Amino acid sequence: MRALRPLLFALIFSALPFCTLLAQDTVSLTNIIAKTGKYYNDYPVEKVYLHFDKPYYAVSDTVWFKAYVTIDENQFSGLSKIVHIEVLNQDDKLMQAVNLPLKNGVASGNVVLSTDFYKKGNYRFVAHTNYMNNSDAGYFFNKIVAVGNAIDNQVSTNINLKSTVVNKVAKIDAGIYFKDDQGNPLSNRKVNWMVDSDPDVLAKGKGTTDANGMLQINFTNTKNIPLDTTHIATTIEMADRKEVRHVFPLKTVAKSPVIQFFPEGGDLISGLNIRVAFKALRADGLGIDAKGTIVDNTGKVVANFNTTHAGMGFFELNAEEDKTYKANVTFSDGNAAEVDLPTALRSGISLVVDNNDPNLLLFKIQSSPAYLERNKNKIFYVVGQTRGIINYGAQTRLENPVYNARVAKTKFPAGVLQLTLMSSTGRPLSERLVYINHPDSLKLSLKTDKPTYTKRQKVHLTVAANEGGKPVDGEFSLTVVDESKVPYTEDKEITIQTYLLLTSDIAGYIEKPNYYFNATDDKKTKDLDVLMMTQGYRRFEYRGLLRDNKPTINFYPEQGLDITGILRSGTGIPVNKGNVRLLIPDKSYSANAITDAEGRFRFANLNFSDSTKVILSARNNYQSANMVLSVDGQFGIRIPINIYAADEMTNIDSTITPYLKNSKVQYSNSHTLKEVTITQKKIVKVISHRDYPGLSGLSEADHMIRGDQLSACQNLYDCLRGMVVGMTFDQDKFYVSRSYNQGQRVPAQVFLRGMPIDVNDLRGIDPKDVESIEVFVKDDLGTVNRAYQSNGAIVINTKEKPKGQKISLAQLQEMLPKTNEITFMPQGFGIQRTFYSPQYLVAKTLQNTGFDARSTIFWKPDVTINKTGVAAFDFFNADSKGTYRVIVEGLSNGGNIGRKVYRFKVE
Numbered sequence: 001m002r003a004l005r006p007l008l009f010a011l012i013f014s015a016l017p018f019c020t021l022l023a024q025d026t027v028s029l030t031n032i033i034a035k036t037g038k039y040y041n042d043y044p045v046e047k048v049y050l051h052f053d054k055p056y057y058a059v060s061d062t063v064w065f066k067a068y069v070t071i072d073e074n075q076f077s078g079l080s081k082i083v084h085i086e087v088l089n090q091d092d093k094l095m096q097a098v099n100l101p102l103k104n105g106v107a108s109g110n111v112v113l114s115t116d117f118y119k120k121g122n123y124r125f126v127a128h129t130n131y132m133n134n135s136d137a138g139y140f141f142n143k144i145v146a147v148g149n150a151i152d153n154q155v156s157t158n159i160n161l162k163s164t165v166v167n168k169v170a171k172i173d174a175g176i177y178f179k180d181d182q183g184n185p186l187s188n189r190k191v192n193w194m195v196d197s198d199p200d201v202l203a204k205g206k207g208t209t210d211a212n213g214m215l216q217i218n219f220t221n222t223k224n225i226p227l228d229t230t231h232i233a234t235t236i237e238m239a240d241r242k243e244v245r246h247v248f249p250l251k252t253v254a255k256s257p258v259i260q261f262f263p264e265g266g267d268l269i270s271g272l273n274i275r276v277a278f279k280a281l282r283a284d285g286l287g288i289d290a291k292g293t294i295v296d297n298t299g300k301v302v303a304n305f306n307t308t309h310a311g312m313g314f315f316e317l318n319a320e321e322d323k324t325y326k327a328n329v330t331f332s333d334g335n336a337a338e339v340d341l342p343t344a345l346r347s348g349i350s351l352v353v354d355n356n357d358p359n360l361l362l363f364k365i366q367s368s369p370a371y372l373e374r375n376k377n378k379i380f381y382v383v384g385q386t387r388g389i390i391n392y393g394a395q396t397r398l399e400n401p402v403y404n405a406r407v408a409k410t411k412f413p414a415g416v417l418q419l420t421l422m423s424s425t426g427r428p429l430s431e432r433l434v435y436i437n438h439p440d441s442l443k444l445s446l447k448t449d450k451p452t453y454t455k456r457q458k459v460h461l462t463v464a465a466n467e468g469g470k471p472v473d474g475e476f477s478l479t480v481v482d483e484s485k486v487p488y489t490e491d492k493e494i495t496i497q498t499y500l501l502l503t504s505d506i507a508g509y510i511e512k513p514n515y516y517f518n519a520t521d522d523k524k525t526k527d528l529d530v531l532m533m534t535q536g537y538r539r540f541e542y543r544g545l546l547r548d549n550k551p552t553i554n555f556y557p558e559q560g561l562d563i564t565g566i567l568r569s570g571t572g573i574p575v576n577k578g579n580v581r582l583l584i585p586d587k588s589y590s591a592n593a594i595t596d597a598e599g600r601f602r603f604a605n606l607n608f609s610d611s612t613k614v615i616l617s618a619r620n621n622y623q624s625a626n627m628v629l630s631v632d633g634q635f636g637i638r639i640p641i642n643i644y645a646a647d648e649m650t651n652i653d654s655t656i657t658p659y660l661k662n663s664k665v666q667y668s669n670s671h672t673l674k675e676v677t678i679t680q681k682k683i684v685k686v687i688s689h690r691d692y693p694g695l696s697g698l699s700e701a702d703h704m705i706r707g708d709q710l711s712a713c714q715n716l717y718d719c720l721r722g723m724v725v726g727m728t729f730d731q732d733k734f735y736v737s738r739s740y741n742q743g744q745r746v747p748a749q750v751f752l753r754g755m756p757i758d759v760n761d762l763r764g765i766d767p768k769d770v771e772s773i774e775v776f777v778k779d780d781l782g783t784v785n786r787a788y789q790s791n792g793a794i795v796i797n798t799k800e801k802p803k804g805q806k807i808s809l810a811q812l813q814e815m816l817p818k819t820n821e822i823t824f825m826p827q828g829f830g831i832q833r834t835f836y837s838p839q840y841l842v843a844k845t846l847q848n849t850g851f852d853a854r855s856t857i858f859w860k861p862d863v864t865i866n867k868t869g870v871a872a873f874d875f876f877n878a879d880s881k882g883t884y885r886v887i888v889e890g891l892s893n894g895g896n897i898g899r900k901v902y903r904f905k906v907e
Helices: 029-042 369-375 496-503 522-534 542-546 657-670 716-723 737-741 759-764 783-788 809-815
Strands: 008-011 046-052 062-071 082-088 094-101 106-112 121-128 141-148 155-166 169-180 190-197 200-208 214-220 231-237 243-249 258-263 273-281 290-296 301-306 312-318 325-331 336-340 349-354 360-367 379-386 389-397 402-408 415-423 428-436 443-448 458-467 474-482 561-569 579-584 589-594 600-606 614-617 627-631 703-706 727-730 733-736 749-752 755-757 770-776 793-798 821-824 856-865 870-876 882-892 897-906
Touching (some): 029 379, 029 389, 046 121, 046 141, 062 082, 062 121, 062 474, 062 496, 062 856, 094 106, 141 657, 169 231, 190 214, 200 214, 258 325, 258 522, 273 325, 273 349, 301 312, 312 522, 349 428, 360 369, 360 379, 360 415, 360 428, 389 402, 415 496, 428 522, 443 882, 443 897, 458 474, 458 856, 458 882, 496 897, 561 614, 579 600, 614 627, 627 821, 727 737, 755 759, 856 870
Parallel strands (some): 008 389
Antiparallel strands (some): 046 062, 082 121, 121 141, 190 200, 190 231, 231 243, 258 273, 290 301, 325 336, 360 402, 379 389, 379 415, 443 458, 458 870, 474 856, 474 882, 561 627, 579 589, 579 614, 614 821, 703 770
């Protein structure tokens, strides 16, 4: 059994002994504690956090990251041995998937933003373990990462959007600035634009940019089309008569601002003074300033309110019986609203918390006269838990309208504390979230051997960790970036502290989470307390727990890679006690498995990399020539709803301009274009779907993937999951995105050389043999869709085989694939790469190498601090002068979280 934090058990509010006899339908406080402890001991909770070397990137970059997998009180998890990372584009299509082996709860990896697959946009990194699939996908780690394009981005853009409502119809004003790759305005250029909400066109027109390169677009949403899936598409004409297209989503102006009200403890109660928190949000999910008044049903103003941070604030209200209340709100963008407040209960009880004292947590129970009279002398509980572990329990007999209590904050661990007021039957009556802050429980310090350096000079960096003044050991990761090239607002950071202690435990999106941890003061502490009143706890619910409702465990912690499948006879009957042999030639590895009564076989806890060839054979069986092997496909990923869309960068070009300029320099230094002279022309036959009679009914392909775009593919199955434009990949099937988003689940058919194949067959196709891939999101004649009961088609055309000598029938049969043997490339562990850190050890390297324009100066994911509490290492600066920022974060082996930012100068 895992160690539990010692419980603070208190008898508060009343001098009555805990052993007071209760009614038969009651549940004791000790029973609540015992059931909670057993539940979390039997069903532990894993979390995943990713630390990235940078907050944003450019096409052709490598994204470096370290995964931390924790359990319980932020201990390194020993459950799962594999962590899964997926990269999704803005349409939630899978771009790339990486599996990493976990060792003692940590792993490091990377994703290459290949020019063949990635383009400018916002991408979402999702991380989880297989075991986490038993819970809602909302618990997966999510982070939005902006990716710019400095390689072939001829035109940079910046858009300003504004929405106003005129006669209940939304009017959109868009000002778009166009600049060339040097930052000069593209003035007097013709632009065609269209407002598109597939398949509807809301508006379109033409215009010319002004002297500042700006084009003004105005339109009204007369068709009342939802704008959250609508975009403006522009095509600007360049000097060489080429056209450049840009697409701008309209999510930020899709709706008018909204405001929500959250009474402390859960309800407004007549006769009680209740704090009411509120949150005002724009259409994009970010907070918006607002102010207003609260009026009762007679028109009397009873309260005024103003936002204090990120659209949030609070006011106090003493609701009177039989009165209703509403808020008259004015938002900072000029919009106004009238919103009803929750109806006050005639009778009720509430838990109220004061978290302003740095050392004490003060709370009270207050009940209305009617509630007190009806429930006098009844037993009530107050239970506090953090991350599933109860660390506070108290009971009282209700005799007075108000009871107060105070508890030292040292009794609670850092993080979100859920305080729940319960009846004696275990029914939650009132709840309040509180953030407990223990700053510097793990102290990290960074020190360089010099305060300032010159370019390419060696830096000696020391990292030290201690708790309570004593050195500690743990796992950490460290990044050094050139801050002049990678400017970023510290408040926006998603850190190991903000994630493990805050955002992973509460529901909903949190804007600028590091604001509450970065240089904290009294205002930020109060702002964080208001945030706690506007968010809901994500994971813990007492009712089901006390009824012994247990979760269904369908996904177990992975200990290694598994390959499973079925062996059948030629008639389709499963083969019992059949022999299946597995070979991994690259690793000189082989193993045997015996099938069960259902013909199933399993090779467990394997270890191989992506692009590794795996051979399965059933030839070592009686009458093996008539046997058929099939391999199970991998589970389709569960894509969590994207509540983090507000983190998407609207104007990538202008927001990360310094980074993109440097990225262009880096790319130019590492790539030289060679002149090619064409001396002979040759007509090459282009293979397409028209070469196959069964597909001749298809017209022109809607999208085309060239074979050379697959050059970086290690596995065609993994590549196509993110490359097929207009298709959504889900549960090992492709669907036409438009139909999929409308709820239709008819899969597209995949063809190889004109023959239908299963999606899993893509694993055995060498990308180097592919000439082109045609994507059809529609079948105008319907011949293919009717023949295969499908919707859409993906046609894989392989390169024409060279002509040779004639072969015999026996030789041809030998070349044909055997049903009792399969060669394929399953998704293995991501190939480990090492971060390149140049060594400028001799003077001549300063002259004989090109300009060192690195933005990530140093990345070290494996900073392991032993019991001395110290780790040290060296690296070399780049050629740019300025401020270099060092960030180290991680966990001590005791479960404490640490993060430290340090800066030094390069002159």
